Amino acid sequence: MNNLERKRGHIEVALEQHSVRSCFDRVRLKHRALPNVSLNAIHLETDFFGKPAVAPFFVSSMTGGPSESERINRHLAEACNELGIAMGVGSQRISIQEGNVSGLTWSVRNAIGERPLFANFGAVNLPQLDTIQDLGRILDSIEADALILHLNPMQEVFQSSGDTDWRNIIDDIAQVCAWSPVPVVVKEVGFGLDVRSAKALVASGVDVLDVAGMGGTRFADIEIALNPEIHETLSSESVFDGWGYTTIESLSMIKGALPQTTCWASGGIRNGLDVAKSMCLGASAVGIAGKLLRPATESTEAVLTTLRQFMNELRISCFGLGVESSKDLNRSHIFEITDTD
Numbered sequence: 001m002n003n004l005e006r007k008r009g010h011i012e013v014a015l016e017q018h019s020v021r022s023c024f025d026r027v028r029l030k031h032r033a034l035p036n037v038s039l040n041a042i043h044l045e046t047d048f049f050g051k052p053a054v055a056p057f058f059v060s061s062m063t064g065g066p067s068e069s070e071r072i073n074r075h076l077a078e079a080c081n082e083l084g085i086a087m088g089v090g091s092q093r094i095s096i097q098e099g100n101v102s103g104l105t106w107s108v109r110n111a112i113g114e115r116p117l118f119a120n121f122g123a124v125n126l127p128q129l130d131t132i133q134d135l136g137r138i139l140d141s142i143e144a145d146a147l148i149l150h151l152n153p154m155q156e157v158f159q160s161s162g163d164t165d166w167r168n169i170i171d172d173i174a175q176v177c178a179w180s181p182v183p184v185v186v187k188e189v190g191f192g193l194d195v196r197s198a199k200a201l202v203a204s205g206v207d208v209l210d211v212a213g214m215g216g217t218r219f220a221d222i223e224i225a226l227n228p229e230i231h232e233t234l235s236s237e238s239v240f241d242g243w244g245y246t247t248i249e250s251l252s253m254i255k256g257a258l259p260q261t262t263c264w265a266s267g268g269i270r271n272g273l274d275v276a277k278s279m280c281l282g283a284s285a286v287g288i289a290g291k292l293l294r295p296a297t298e299s300t301e302a303v304l305t306t307l308r309q310f311m312n313e314l315r316i317s318c319f320g321l322g323v324e325s326s327k328d329l330n331r332s333h334i335f336e337i338t339d340t341d
C-alpha cells in the first residue's frame, strides 16, 4: 500500500470508528446559580500567533495528500473562513516527497482567506528531507502561519513499512525550530504527549505543545485495520488498546511540570463543553479532528453547523460557570475529576 492509498484508508476507517467513553465525562465543572454574566456578552475571541480567531478551538490536522482531500479541505477551509476559525492541514509529506500538491495548493489558503492556517509534517520524516529548507515549500504553498510537526511512533509501528527508527529525532526538531520562519507546534496524534518528551521539546525551542491524547481517533486501530499482515504478529488486535495517555492525563501532567508552556489540547473533543473542560485544565486552544471528518466529507454547510454547535456549547459553558470570556477558564472552575467512569 503506497502513502496515497494509506491516507485514503485513514479517512475511510476513521469515518467508521465509534467513539468509546470519553475521559471528559470524568470532569465536572462548577455550576453557578447566579452567574452575573449575560450570555450574549460572552467573548470567545482569541488569537493564534497574532492572527485573530472567533473561538479558541481549531480544526486539527487531517488530510493533506490524496486528491479527495481537496474537497474535504475546501469544506473545512470555507467554513473556517466564514466563521473566523483556525485550521491545520494534514501531513504534507506526499506533496513534498512526490511533488503532488493536490489538496494543499494555494486553494486552501484562498478558501480560508486571512484566517490562521497551519502546515503539517511528520517529525520522523525530517531526516528524509534533502535539506531542512525543503520545509519552506510546504509553508509557502499555503502561506502557513505556523508549522505543526506530529509525533506518531505508535502509528508508524503498525504500518507495513512504517518509520520505526526514532533515534535523534529531537535533534531534527531542534534544527527546524532554529530555522523556522514561523512558530513551531509539536503534537501527538492520539496517544498523548508525556512529560519527558514535552521537556525535551521545549528545550529544543518548540513554541507550543498539542497533547493530542487518547480518547478520540485511534490510530493503532486504523493502521491495524489497513495492514492485514500485522495480524499474524499480534496475539490479538486489541493488545495495545489502552496505550497512551488520555487528553486529561497528558494535559494535567504537562501543565503541572511546565506551567509556563503554551499547551493546546486535542484528542476526543466531542463538543463545546469538552473545549471548556480542556481550557479549565490549562489548554489555551483546543483541536478537533474526528468529530469534523464526516461533516467535512459532506459539505461546507455541514462543517458550519458543527462548528456553530461547538461555539454555542462553549458559550453556554462559560455562562453556566459565570465567566465573561473563555480566556478566563481555569482550574478553579473544576468541581471534581472522578477516578473512574
Ligand SMILES: Cc1cc2nc3c(=O)[nH]c(=O)nc-3n(C[C@H](O)[C@H](O)[C@H](O)COP(=O)(O)O)c2cc1C
Binding pocket: 010, 011, 014, 060, 061, 062, 063, 064, 089, 090, 091, 120, 148, 149, 150, 187, 188, 189, 190, 212, 213, 215, 216, 217, 266, 267, 268, 269, 287, 288, 289, 290, 291, 293
Ligand atoms: C483521517 C485523519 C487523518 C489525520 N491525519 C493527520 C495528519 O496528517 N497529521 C497530524 O498531525 N494529525 C493527523 N490526524 C490526527 C488529528 O489531528 C488528531 O490529533 C487526532 O485525530 C486526535 O483528535 P480527534 O480525537 O479529535 O480525532 C488525523 C486524524 C484523522 C481522523
